[in-house]
Structures are given as structure tokens and as C-alpha cells.
Amino acid sequence: MKKFSSFSGTVTMIEDYVVSSEEELKGCVKLMSLLIEDGTIVRFVISPTTYFLDRVLISIGDRVTGFYDVNLPVILIYPPQYQALIIVKDSPYQNVKVDFFNSQLVSSDGQLQLNISRYNPILLQNDQPFTLYPANRNLLVVYGPTTFSIPAQTTPYKIIVIC
Structure with a gap:
């Protein structure tokens, strides 16, 4: 892995x-x-x-x-x-995290949890749609603001599945 x-x-x-x-x-x-x-x-x-x-x-x-x-x-x-x-x-308008996200969509370091909806773009590296639930995978997550909780929660702008 x-x-x-x-x-x-x-x-x-x-x-x-x-x-x-x-x-x-x-x-x-x-x-x-x-x-x-x-x-x-x-x-x-x-x-x-x-x-x-x-x-x-x-x-x-x-x-x-x-x-x-x-x-x-x-x-x-x-x-x-x-x-x-x-x-x-790098951009001041977005954050990026690359990590393994578990079944609850929490990163392996326990610092970020994703809250996704059907409106979040979930793509493959070739920009084609990824049609499965992205849990238990390596993900590149582009996101903005987060909560102050632990883990911080965010609704991502975009998710790229790293196959």
C-alpha cells in the first residue's frame, strides 16, 4: 500500500x-x-x-x-x-490532501474526514467519472474550509481516486 x-x-x-x-x-x-x-x-x-x-x-x-x-x-x-x-x-483558495481514506472517509492520519454528496465530482486521474463509493482508497482531495473538530470535516470541491 x-x-x-x-x-x-x-x-x-x-x-x-x-x-x-x-x-x-x-x-x-x-x-x-x-x-x-x-x-x-x-x-x-x-x-x-x-x-x-x-x-x-x-x-x-x-x-x-x-x-x-x-x-x-x-x-x-x-x-x-x-x-x-x-x-x-499551490493556491490560496484550496487545500489538497493525498492519503488513504477509510470506510468512514477519514484520512489515515485521522486529521480529515470527508462529507460527500452526490454533487461532489469524484473522478479518476484521466478525468473520467468514478462511479463507486470512494472509501478504502487512496484519494487526492481538493477542499476549502474545514470544521475545527478532530478530525476536521470538509465537503470537498473535488476527489480524484488514485487507482
Whole structure:
């Protein structure tokens, strides 16, 4: 099972990343560097399967959050380099959480509970509708205000099911 974690920061570099000598892969993989608030640098490997929320174009200077699977091995280099699964361009008008949500739609860290209705868009990563109940799955949740309860409750703007 995937366990997600993330880093947020300002994009300082995007460049081609050569992963093999195969001609058809050249230019298909990118390396994105983020400057984190504490002054450290983190790099994300962006592959053709990396999901960009709302298919936004990322440029140098943008604030983004990159999500990765903590269970995947990471090479021991500095700056650290992670395989990006999801990239989200930060916005003051929305919050994003990527996590496993149980049968009660509570995140695995117990910090967020989803209150959904039939009007909430629940989509696959290819923007097609997801027709089942989204419980017991990894979800990318885009939401706004929450309650002050524990867990905080919210009605999401959008749910992306990570299959």
C-alpha cells in the first residue's frame, strides 16, 4: 500500500533528466528542484505518469507541492531526489490532501474526514467519472474550509481516486 508524504516549495529548476540511453525516452523525464522554506533543496523526478492536478503547467518561480510514496527506495544523494507521483500548484483558495481514506472517509492520519454528496465530482486521474463509493482508497482531495473538530470535516470541491 502506498503511504504518501510531500514537500512544498518554490520551483528553482526544471531540466531534462536522462534515465536511459533509449532514444524514445529522451526528453520524457524531467528533474524539478524545489527550494523549501527552511532553505534546503529537494528534487522530484517527473515521469510521464506523474499526475498534475488540473493539468497545470509548472514554471520556475511557482509554489508547488510534490507527493511521493515513502515506501519507495530513495538513492542516498544530496539534494534528496524523490519519484513524484502527484504535483499540485499551490493556491490560496484550496487545500489538497493525498492519503488513504477509510470506510468512514477519514484520512489515515485521522486529521480529515470527508462529507460527500452526490454533487461532489469524484473522478479518476484521466478525468473520467468514478462511479463507486470512494472509501478504502487512496484519494487526492481538493477542499476549502474545514470544521475545527478532530478530525476536521470538509465537503470537498473535488476527489480524484488514485487507482
